[in-house]
Amino acid sequence: MSAGVGVDLEKLWIRFGDFVAVRDANVHINGGDFFSFLGPSGCGKTTILRAVSGFLEPSEGQVLIGGNNMKGIGPNKRPTALIFQNLALFPLMKVWENITFSMEVKGASAKERRKRADELLDMIALPDQGDKLPWELSGGQRQRVAIARALCAEPDVLLLDEPLSALDLKLRQHMRTELREIQKRVGITFIYITHDQGEALTMSDNIAVMRAGVIDQIGDGKTIYNDPATAFAASFVGENNVFRGTVKQVQSDTALISTNRSGDLLARVSSANQGKMKAGDDAMMFIRPEAFALAPVGAQGDHFVTATVTNEEFEGNAFNIFMEGEGGKEMKVSLPNLGQSFDSHKGQPMTLQYDVQNAVAMPAGDLATE
Amino acid sequence: MPRFLKEFFDRNGLGLGSVMLGLVLFWTIGLIILPQLSMLDFSFRPNLPPPEIGGPKDLYTMENYKYLVFGPEGGSQDYNAVDLKVFYRTLVAAIFVTIFNLILCYPIAYYLAQTKGNHIRIFALMLIIPYWINEILRAFALRIIFGETGVLNNLLVAAGIFDTPFDFVRNDIALYAALGYAYILLMIFPIYNVIESLDRNQIEAARDMGASWPMIHRRVVIPYAKPGISSGCTMVFMLSAGALAAPQILGGPSSLWFTQLIYQQFNDNSDWPQGAAYAVVLLVTCILLVLALMRLFKVNMGDIGK
Numbered sequence: 001m002s003a004g005v006g007v008d009l010e011k012l013w014i015r016f017g018d019f020v021a022v023r024d025a026n027v028h029i030n031g032g033d034f035f036s037f038l039g040p041s042g043c044g045k046t047t048i049l050r051a052v053s054g055f056l057e058p059s060e061g062q063v064l065i066g067g068n069n070m071k072g073i074g075p076n077k078r079p080t081a082l083i084f085q086n087l088a089l090f091p092l093m094k095v096w097e098n099i100t101f102s103m104e105v106k107g108a109s110a111k112e113r114r115k116r117a118d119e120l121l122d123m124i125a126l127p128d129q130g131d132k133l134p135w136e137l138s139g140g141q142r143q144r145v146a147i148a149r150a151l152c153a154e155p156d157v158l159l160l161d162e163p164l165s166a167l168d169l170k171l172r173q174h175m176r177t178e179l180r181e182i183q184k185r186v187g188i189t190f191i192y193i194t195h196d197q198g199e200a201l202t203m204s205d206n207i208a209v210m211r212a213g214v215i216d217q218i219g220d221g222k223t224i225y226n227d228p229a230t231a232f233a234a235s236f237v238g239e240n241n242v243f244r245g246t247v248k249q250v251q252s253d254t255a256l257i258s259t260n261r262s263g264d265l266l267a268r269v270s271s272a273n274q275g276k277m278k279a280g281d282d283a284m285m286f287i288r289p290e291a292f293a294l295a296p297v298g299a300q301g302d303h304f305v306t307a308t309v310t311n312e313e314f315e316g317n318a319f320n321i322f323m324e325g326e327g328g329k330e331m332k333v334s335l336p337n338l339g340q341s342f343d344s345h346k347g348q349p350m351t352l353q354y355d356v357q358n359a360v361a362m363p364a365g366d367l368a369t370e
Numbered sequence: 371m372p373r374f375l376k377e378f379f380d381r382n383g384l385g386l387g388s389v390m391l392g393l394v395l396f397w398t399i400g401l402i403i404l405p406q407l408s409m410l411d412f413s414f415r416p417n418l419p420p421p422e423i424g425g426p427k428d429l430y431t432m433e434n435y436k437y438l439v440f441g442p443e444g445g446s447q448d449y450n451a452v453d454l455k456v457f458y459r460t461l462v463a464a465i466f467v468t469i470f471n472l473i474l475c476y477p478i479a480y481y482l483a484q485t486k487g488n489h490i491r492i493f494a495l496m497l498i499i500p501y502w503i504n505e506i507l508r509a510f511a512l513r514i515i516f517g518e519t520g521v522l523n524n525l526l527v528a529a530g531i532f533d534t535p536f537d538f539v540r541n542d543i544a545l546y547a548a549l550g551y552a553y554i555l556l557m558i559f560p561i562y563n564v565i566e567s568l569d570r571n572q573i574e575a576a577r578d579m580g581a582s583w584p585m586i587h588r589r590v591v592i593p594y595a596k597p598g599i600s601s602g603c604t605m606v607f608m609l610s611a612g613a614l615a616a617p618q619i620l621g622g623p624s625s626l627w628f629t630q631l632i633y634q635q636f637n638d639n640s641d642w643p644q645g646a647a648y649a650v651v652l653l654v655t656c657i658l659l660v661l662a663l664m665r666l667f668k669v670n671m672g673d674i675g676k
Contacts, residue, residue, distance in 0.1 A: 055574060076580045088571035092593045102579040104589070153579050 004032025004189045005079065005156035007052060011061035014047050021047040023213040025061070029191065029206070034183050036192040036200040038237070039210030040368065045193045048210075049159050052191060053082045065157060081155035083163045087146040089134040095145055096121070096130035102153035120148040123182075140171045147182060157189045164199065176202050197237045201225065209233045211366070217272065229272035231365035234286040241331045242367060243285040247277050255361040256302060257283050266302040267359035282364035289320070289334035291358035295351045303359075305352050307331060309345040323350065413647035417640075434647030453631060453648075460628035461655065463542075464611035467549045471557045471606050472599065474550070479561035479598075480591065484570065497555060509548055509619040516544035516620070540622040548616040553609055557602040564598030565591065597673035604660050611656050628652055 007029040014022040022044045029035045037045040050056040052063055054075035063070045070078060081102075089098050096117035097104070103113045117130050124144040126137075134142055143163060150158055160179075164172045180203045183190045194200050200207050201221040208218045209232070217229035228234035235242060245259035250269065255277055258264045267285045269277055277283060295304055310330070313320040318334045325331030333352060371379075379387040414430045422428065438457070441450035478497075482490055500508070515521045516538035523535035538544045568591065576586045592599070617627030632652070635645030664671070 053578060055578075075574070075578045076582070080578070082575070082578045084571045084575060086569065086571055088569060088575040090572060090576075090590060093589075101576065101581070101589070105580045105582075105585060149579075 004030070004187055005066035006031040006033075007035075007157055007189060007191065008064040008067075009048070009052075009061070010064065012048070012051065012058050012063065013060035014044070014051060014056065015059045020213050022051070022058075025215050027208055027215065027218060029189060031066075031189055032187055033205045034180065034190045034192065034203055036194055036204040036207045037210055038194055038197060038200040038207050040195055040236070042212075043210040044213040045210050046161055049082070049161055049191065049193050052157070053080050053159050054078045079156035080159055081150035081153045081157075082159045083146050083150050083161065085161045085163065085165060087142055087163065089142060089146060089149070091134055093133075094130065095126075095132050095134065095137070098134060098145060099130075099149045099152050101149065116152060120152055123151075123185075124148045139167055140175065143167065143175060144178075147179070151182075151186060155188065157191060158183075160190060160192045162193055162195070164194075165196075172199075179203060201237070209236060211236070211368075226360075227271050228286065228360060228362070229270060231284045231286075231362060232368055234270075234284075234360060234362070236368035239289050239332060240286045241289065241325060241333075242329065243287070243325075244364065245283055245285065247279050247281045247283045247361075249279055250277055254356060255283065257285050257361055259285075261307070262305045263300075264302055265305070265359070266356050267361035268357055270360045270362045273362045277361065277363060283361055284364045285359055285361045287354050287359045289332045290318075290336075291354050292333045292335070292352040293354070294335065295353040297349060297351045299351050299353065301353075303354055303356055305331075305354070306349055309348055309350050312344065312346060321345070321350070409646045410650055412643050413650045415643045417643050434644050435651070437644060438648060438651060456626045456631055457628050457652070457655075459625070460611060460652075461659070463546065463549075463627075464607050467546055467553075467610045468603050468607040470546070471550050471553060472603060475554060475557040475602070476561060476595075476599070479558045479595075480565055480587075482558070483562045483565035483568070484573070497558065501555060505552065505615050506619070508552070509616050512544055512548045512551070512620060513539070516547065537622075539620060540624075542622055542625055545617060545620040545622070545625075545627075548620045549610045549613055552613070552616060553606040556605045556609065560598040560602040560605075561595055562598070564595045568594050596667070596669060600664060600667065600669040600673060603663075607660065608656055611652065 007027075009025045009027040012022055012025040013020070025048060037048060039045050047056065051058050052065070052070075054070065054073060054077075057071075065079060075082075090101065093101070096114060099117045099120055100108070100113035103116060108116075114130075118127070121127050121130055124147060126141055126144060126148075129137065129141070134145065137145065146163065164175050164179075167175060176199055179190075183203075192200070192203065201224075204221060206218060206220050207224050209216045209224060209230075211230075211232045217224055217233045219227075219229075224233060224237050228237065231242070234240050243257065243259050243262065243265060245257040245265070247255055248258045248264055249256040253269050253274060254266055255269050256264050256266050265285060267287075292305075298306070307323040307325065309321055309323050311322040313322075314337075316337065318336050321333040321335065323331045323333065378391070381387075382390060413434055414432070415428060416431055416433060418425070418427060438450055438453055441447055441453075482494060503511075513520070517523070518535045518537055518539070520538075522538065523532070526532045527535060538547075572590055572594075573586055576590050581589070612629055613627065614629045614633060617630055621627055621630070628648070629652070632645050632648045635641045635648060639645075
């Protein structure tokens with residue numbers, strides 16, 4: 001496995017007229033990484049991809065691939081290959097011609113191309129399908145052909161623009177594993193664009209969370225899930241319960257936050273915000289549904305929450321309990337099904353406790369809209 | 371009743387269905403097939419004065435076709451060199467006009483189809499509006515431009531490019547320009563239609579994989595646009611080969627278009643059978659030529675309708 005070629009975005013700004021699509025992006029992507037840009041639609045992630053692939057010149061700043069400045073280098077001259085959201089296979093070319101188009105461009109003979117196509121078709125587990133036309137294949141097979149076509153160009157960096165979004169759920173989950181395996185096998189850098197946090201978390205070495213043209217946080221999946229840098233990252237990635245309040249007191253890496261309904265609650269200040277919070281500031285605190293545990297009703301303290309149960313759901317592996325949360329927002333609690341008897345609590349108050357390490361505090365900010 | 375007919379009547383009802391079907395049949399049979407068959411019939415008959423039509427002398431004959439090939443009986447030449455040459459030149463010129471139009475129109479159609487913005491609509495309008503002017507007027511306008519004392523010659527001489535005016539009309543340049551111009555839209559729009567539906571990502575994908583622009587057109591755009599290209603070429607070729615007004619007005623004095631010969635037979639010589647035979651030969655040759663080319667370029671008949 002080669003070390004792979006890294007990609008750097010330095011002070012990257014992309015504007016369309018007055019609209020700022022990407023604002024001062026600074027990203028270092030390690031060679032051989034599976035790197036995802038995660039964000040809602042319209043956050044500028046596809047724009048970044050187009051700037052890396054060369055279809056778009058940044059307004060300011062630069063794109064470096066393997067340390068080389070890509071300014072003025074067209075998409076046909078960059079060591080990148082792009083997999084489009086709709087795959088963009090050539091409908092009138094056979095599968096093997098599609099796959100080896102990049103070799104045809106360079107003038108390789110039909111025999112050479114056919115040989116390479118057969119190798120790649122073996123790799124994507126579609127042997128003997130080379131003479132078909134793209135429309136004769138299933139969605140998942142077309143997906144694999146698109147990957148083979150991009151890999152055939154032997155790019156240093158493979159760019160993927162939500163390539164799984166057109167597939168059904170089951171196939172999508174299967175393709176996640178497959179993509180990850182292919183990436184490990186070929187060892188090149190993958191840059192993956194998605195709005196699906198599940199995809200980003202399962203596949204990526206590192207993730208950049210984007211919102212409205214701004215990169216909120218860069219880190220591996222665990223860091224982003226457990227230690228979000230902004231309220232947006234906390235609410236966009238995975239399910240989360242938000243508690244709004246004001247900072248009462250900050251002590252080393254914890255903050256005591258006074259909330260309207262649940263009194264003063266203690267939380268760990270997220271790493272990115274240490275030293276940035278002081279008493280009197282508006283703050284937000286996030287606790288994941290699975291971070292709660294049942295506590296005796298009425299228990300008091302800085303890591304207990306009491307609220308009325310509004311609804312319950314049995315999911316098999318867990319009980320989902322919905323409660324009246326802070327500020328009218330519903331709070332979700334997920335308790336594992338360990339065979340305990342579980343009587344209905346609907347309409348009743350319930351007290352929950354949490355480990356302070358699992359509650360994250362940060363300055364108040366915009367939440368992801370569902 | 372075949373299934374498609376049954377479905378057709380189920381969908382439209384018996385009354386409306388019959389009216390629609392009747393109109394279509396009247397159009398194809400009454401207005402196209404029967405008149406053509408009658409022309410075909412004419413072409414095999416001798417040219418007789420009206421009282422003798424249907425009389426004992428009115429027998430089927432190959433005379434009219436022989437005339438095109440061999441000329442008048444007892445003529446000085448073995449072949450009807452004059453008419454055959456006109457026939458040949460008409461076909462070659464029509465092919466030339468078609469190729470010229472394709473080369474001119476493909477980039478325009480591609481640009482129109484793959485560019486977004488309001489200026490495209492204005493551009494398309496500028497292409498369409500001149501066609502509000504009728505064909506004869508347009509032909510005469512080109513005469514004014516291309517004539518010996520015309521605008522173009524005045525400009526060229528004034529600019530010092532030519533010493534003496536160039537005779538565009540005698541050299542058929544005016545005619546080719548007129549034919550090319552007359553059918554530009556018929557070439558642009560079928561190609562435009564197809565290219566407009568081409569996914570822009572395909573072009574970008576090809577570009578991303580290192581293809582140059584000529585390569586992208588050769589491997590991605592043109593194969594995709596083939597149905598549009600072939601229907602455009604078919605129309606332009608058929609219509610140029612069958613054009614009459616432009617050759618009448620802009621043709622040089624010595625260069626006849628085959629349609630003019632047909633016209634002369636019908637009109638000046640009042641020899642309908644002879645004219646019909648010439649027209650049939652032109653029609654059949656054009657159809658065979660188109661079919662042969664479609665076969666050569668692997669175009670299906672269904673594609674032409676796209």
